[in-house]
Amino acid sequence: MITTKLHCCKLQSQELALTNFGFINNGLYTNLKKNTKGSELYGEISNLVLILKGDGNIGKDEIALNTCQREFSRIQLKEEIQINILEKENKRDILHFIPIDSIEIEVNLFVKPDRLIEMGDEMLEEFFKKYFLNHILTKGQILALKCNDVLFKCIVKNLKTAEFDEIKRLNRNSSNLSSYFKMNNNETNNKYNKNSMDERGILFENTECVFTSISDGKLFIESKKVLKKNIIKNNFNFEELGIGALDEEFKIIFRRTFASRIYPNYIIKQLGIKHVKGIILYGPPGTGKTLIARQIGKTLNAREPKIINGPEILNKYVGQSEENIRNLFKDAELEYKQSGENSLLHIIILDEIDAICKQRGNAFSSGTGVNDSIVNQLLSKIDGVNSLNNILLIGMTNRIDLIDEALLRPGRFELHIEISLPNKEGRVQILNIHTKNMRNSNKLSPDVNIEELAEKTPNFSGAEIEGLVRNTVSYAFERHINFNDLTKPINADDIMITMNDFLKALKETKPAFGAEEDIIENLLSNGIINYGKEYENIENTCKLLIKQIVENSNTNLMSVLLYGENGTGKTTIAAYLAKCANFHFTKFITPENLxxxxxxxxxxxxxxxxxxxxxxxxSLVILDNIERLIDYTRIGPRFSNSILQAIMVLIKKKPKKENQKILIICTTSEYQFMRDVGLIKNFYVNIEVPLLNCSTSIKNVLHNRNEIYHDFPEKEIEQVISSNVIKSIAIKNLLMVIDMASEASIHICGGNLGCTFLSPCSMFSKRDVSGRLKSLGFRV
Known part of the structure; x- marks a missing residue:
C-alpha cells in the first residue's frame, strides 16, 4: 500500500469546495497515478475516502480539504495527516469499493432562508449523482451540494451495501472480494469486515437515494420514494405486548390507519385521499380496548402517546375544559408548522370518551353546556379549518351509542372497531399470555391443558381470564399455608399450579356474559315433570326450535311465547329449555329484578x-311474566306503553352480524290482553301451556311425586283419581295441595300415609276437600 504524509490546507475557491475532491500538488498527483491502476485516484484520509485531484496552486507537501471534510475527520489546518492510496485491484482494499445498494441522506441548509424552500427528491438525486458518482461515501460523512442556486448540507445517515450476488453483477473484480474474505478468515477480522460493509461503499448509477429533511420548517423535500424507515417497528409481536385474540382487529387497524402513512406524500396527493385521523374502540368491558390503545404506541415509530382519561378533561373553571382539549394538540401543531408533512405522528388516546363527548343538546349533556363545548372544540381540532395531518386519535368506550354522531362520521373518528369477546383460539392466546411466566419458571404443572381450559371458558373476556388465573394461583398458595400455624415457614419454591386449581377457580369465576346457572338451578330445584302428551308436545316443539336456530344458517332470530293460566309451569319449562339449550349467554328478565x-x-x-x-x-333471553314487566293491571286496564313498545321492537330485532343468533322466550298469563295490544303477532311461535284437565295428567303428576317422596300408596292415588275430586288444576297448585296433604297426614294421623285429605275415605269428606280446593281458587 502506497502512503504519504501531507499538511492540511484550505481550498482556493468555493467551486473547488463543491466538488468534494481532495486536492494535492500536480507533481505528486502524477507520481501517485503512475503507480496505481484505475481511472480515479482514491486516498483514505482518517475516517473517509476521497477522490484526489491535482492542482498547481497546492504546495508539494500540502492537501487541500473543504470545511465539510475537515469537520467530519476532525482535521485542523496545517495538521500533518497520512494518506493511504487505495486500489480496487488490491485484495486488501476491495472492501472500500463495494457498491451501495441504497443510501439515506439528511439534507439541511448552510444558510437559513426567510421562506420555506421546497425541493423534489428527483432533482436532488440527479444533482447528487452528478457530483458524487463513483465517490466512496462513509456513514456520517458531510457533503456540500449546490442545486438551483441553493447550497445544501448533506449528511449520509444510513447506507446499505449490495449483496454478494449483486456485486458480481456490477463489479467484474468480485473474485477479489471473495479472496479477501478467505484471506481474512480470522473471526475478529470477519466481524470487523461485516461492520465495515455497512459503513462505507461506492456510489453507483443504480444506487437508490432517499432524501429527508430535518424538522426546522425551512426545507421541505417532496419525496417520491417509500422510506426504508417504516412507521411500524420491525419484529414486534402482539403476544409479547400482552395482547391476544385480536389479530383480525389489528389487521383492520393497520390497513385502514397506517398503510396510507407508509407511502410517500406525492402518492397520497395523486390519489386525493386523507389519512385516517380517528379510531373508536368499543365493546364489552374487559375485552382489551385500553390495552390495545396503550400498546399501539409501542409498535409505531411515533411520538410518545398522550393518554388521557375522559373525565380528566373536565374542570371547574369556565373555559378550562376546552383549553385542556387544545393543549392535547399543541405539540402536534407546533411540529406540523415546522416540518409539515415530514413531522412524526402524534397519538392521542382518550379513554372513556363517552364521558366528554355525549350527544349535544340532550338530557345527558350538562346543564352548563360544557359537554357541548368540548365536542365543538374537538371537532374543530380534528377536522376544522386548520386541521392537522400528523395526529391519530384513539377513543375507547363501552357505549358508542352515547357519543355525538358528528364525531363518528368519516374524517373524524371514522374507523369503528368492535372489540368483542374472544373465541376459543383467542382464549388460548390469552391463557398462554397470562401463564407465560409460570411456564418459563417451571411453576405450571404438565397436566394443565390450555386447550381444555379455553373450551371451558366460553364468553370470558380477557380481564375475566386474567382474574381466573389469579384465582387459580390463590388455590396453589392455599395448599402451602398452614392455617393452624401461620408462623410455620413456607417453601415458596414448591408452589406448582395444577389443572385441579384451574377447575376449582372455574367454579367460582362467572363471566358477565355467561349463563345464569344459579337462577336455572333454583327454578329446576324440584325437577321437571312429564305429565303427558300435552307436555311432550310442548317440549318437542321447543327443542325443535332450539335445534333450528343452532343448526339452520338462515335462522338468526327465534321468538317463542309460552302462555297459559297462572301456575301451569311456564317459567319452569323456560328454565328447562335454557338448561337443554346450554347457550353460553342466558339471561332472565323477571319483574322482581325491576x-x-x-x-x-x-x-x-x-x-x-x-x-x-x-x-x-x-344467546338466550327469557322475559318472564311479561304482563308484570309492562306494569299491567286489569283495572282500567293500565300498562306502560313505552315498555310495551320497547319489548315489541326488541323481540323482532335481528342481530347485525351473520354469526350471531338469539333465541327469545317469553311467558304470560294474560293471553287475551297480549292479543289486544298486538304483542302476540310479534312472536314466531305461540305455545299454550294448559291446565291439568284430565285424570291421566293428574295421575302422572301424583305418580312422579310419589316416586321421590313415597307419601301416598298407589291405592290412595287411584282412589283420588276415580273420585273425580279434581277436574282442572294448574300443576303448581296441584303440587302445593299434595304438599299440604302430606303435612296434614303427618299432623293429624301421626304419619299414617294412608290418611290423607285427598282421599274420599280419609278423615275429611269429599265435600270438605272440594271446599278447601275452592277456597284456594281451584275449579272442582
Missing amino acids: IGYSEISKINYINKIFEDAYKTPL
Missing part, C-alpha cells in the same frame, strides 16, 4: 341485556 325501577330505567335495563346478547354468537 322492583323500584322507573319506566325509563326498565327500558334501559331490558335494552342492555338485549344489546349484550347481540355481542355473543349464541
Whole structure:
C-alpha cells in the first residue's frame, strides 16, 4: 500500500469546495497515478475516502480539504495527516469499493432562508449523482451540494451495501472480494469486515437515494420514494405486548390507519385521499380496548402517546375544559408548522370518551353546556379549518351509542372497531399470555391443558381470564399455608399450579356474559315433570326450535311465547329449555329484578341485556311474566306503553352480524290482553301451556311425586283419581295441595300415609276437600 504524509490546507475557491475532491500538488498527483491502476485516484484520509485531484496552486507537501471534510475527520489546518492510496485491484482494499445498494441522506441548509424552500427528491438525486458518482461515501460523512442556486448540507445517515450476488453483477473484480474474505478468515477480522460493509461503499448509477429533511420548517423535500424507515417497528409481536385474540382487529387497524402513512406524500396527493385521523374502540368491558390503545404506541415509530382519561378533561373553571382539549394538540401543531408533512405522528388516546363527548343538546349533556363545548372544540381540532395531518386519535368506550354522531362520521373518528369477546383460539392466546411466566419458571404443572381450559371458558373476556388465573394461583398458595400455624415457614419454591386449581377457580369465576346457572338451578330445584302428551308436545316443539336456530344458517332470530293460566309451569319449562339449550349467554328478565325501577330505567335495563346478547354468537333471553314487566293491571286496564313498545321492537330485532343468533322466550298469563295490544303477532311461535284437565295428567303428576317422596300408596292415588275430586288444576297448585296433604297426614294421623285429605275415605269428606280446593281458587 502506497502512503504519504501531507499538511492540511484550505481550498482556493468555493467551486473547488463543491466538488468534494481532495486536492494535492500536480507533481505528486502524477507520481501517485503512475503507480496505481484505475481511472480515479482514491486516498483514505482518517475516517473517509476521497477522490484526489491535482492542482498547481497546492504546495508539494500540502492537501487541500473543504470545511465539510475537515469537520467530519476532525482535521485542523496545517495538521500533518497520512494518506493511504487505495486500489480496487488490491485484495486488501476491495472492501472500500463495494457498491451501495441504497443510501439515506439528511439534507439541511448552510444558510437559513426567510421562506420555506421546497425541493423534489428527483432533482436532488440527479444533482447528487452528478457530483458524487463513483465517490466512496462513509456513514456520517458531510457533503456540500449546490442545486438551483441553493447550497445544501448533506449528511449520509444510513447506507446499505449490495449483496454478494449483486456485486458480481456490477463489479467484474468480485473474485477479489471473495479472496479477501478467505484471506481474512480470522473471526475478529470477519466481524470487523461485516461492520465495515455497512459503513462505507461506492456510489453507483443504480444506487437508490432517499432524501429527508430535518424538522426546522425551512426545507421541505417532496419525496417520491417509500422510506426504508417504516412507521411500524420491525419484529414486534402482539403476544409479547400482552395482547391476544385480536389479530383480525389489528389487521383492520393497520390497513385502514397506517398503510396510507407508509407511502410517500406525492402518492397520497395523486390519489386525493386523507389519512385516517380517528379510531373508536368499543365493546364489552374487559375485552382489551385500553390495552390495545396503550400498546399501539409501542409498535409505531411515533411520538410518545398522550393518554388521557375522559373525565380528566373536565374542570371547574369556565373555559378550562376546552383549553385542556387544545393543549392535547399543541405539540402536534407546533411540529406540523415546522416540518409539515415530514413531522412524526402524534397519538392521542382518550379513554372513556363517552364521558366528554355525549350527544349535544340532550338530557345527558350538562346543564352548563360544557359537554357541548368540548365536542365543538374537538371537532374543530380534528377536522376544522386548520386541521392537522400528523395526529391519530384513539377513543375507547363501552357505549358508542352515547357519543355525538358528528364525531363518528368519516374524517373524524371514522374507523369503528368492535372489540368483542374472544373465541376459543383467542382464549388460548390469552391463557398462554397470562401463564407465560409460570411456564418459563417451571411453576405450571404438565397436566394443565390450555386447550381444555379455553373450551371451558366460553364468553370470558380477557380481564375475566386474567382474574381466573389469579384465582387459580390463590388455590396453589392455599395448599402451602398452614392455617393452624401461620408462623410455620413456607417453601415458596414448591408452589406448582395444577389443572385441579384451574377447575376449582372455574367454579367460582362467572363471566358477565355467561349463563345464569344459579337462577336455572333454583327454578329446576324440584325437577321437571312429564305429565303427558300435552307436555311432550310442548317440549318437542321447543327443542325443535332450539335445534333450528343452532343448526339452520338462515335462522338468526327465534321468538317463542309460552302462555297459559297462572301456575301451569311456564317459567319452569323456560328454565328447562335454557338448561337443554346450554347457550353460553342466558339471561332472565323477571319483574322482581325491576322492583323500584322507573319506566325509563326498565327500558334501559331490558335494552342492555338485549344489546349484550347481540355481542355473543349464541344467546338466550327469557322475559318472564311479561304482563308484570309492562306494569299491567286489569283495572282500567293500565300498562306502560313505552315498555310495551320497547319489548315489541326488541323481540323482532335481528342481530347485525351473520354469526350471531338469539333465541327469545317469553311467558304470560294474560293471553287475551297480549292479543289486544298486538304483542302476540310479534312472536314466531305461540305455545299454550294448559291446565291439568284430565285424570291421566293428574295421575302422572301424583305418580312422579310419589316416586321421590313415597307419601301416598298407589291405592290412595287411584282412589283420588276415580273420585273425580279434581277436574282442572294448574300443576303448581296441584303440587302445593299434595304438599299440604302430606303435612296434614303427618299432623293429624301421626304419619299414617294412608290418611290423607285427598282421599274420599280419609278423615275429611269429599265435600270438605272440594271446599278447601275452592277456597284456594281451584275449579272442582
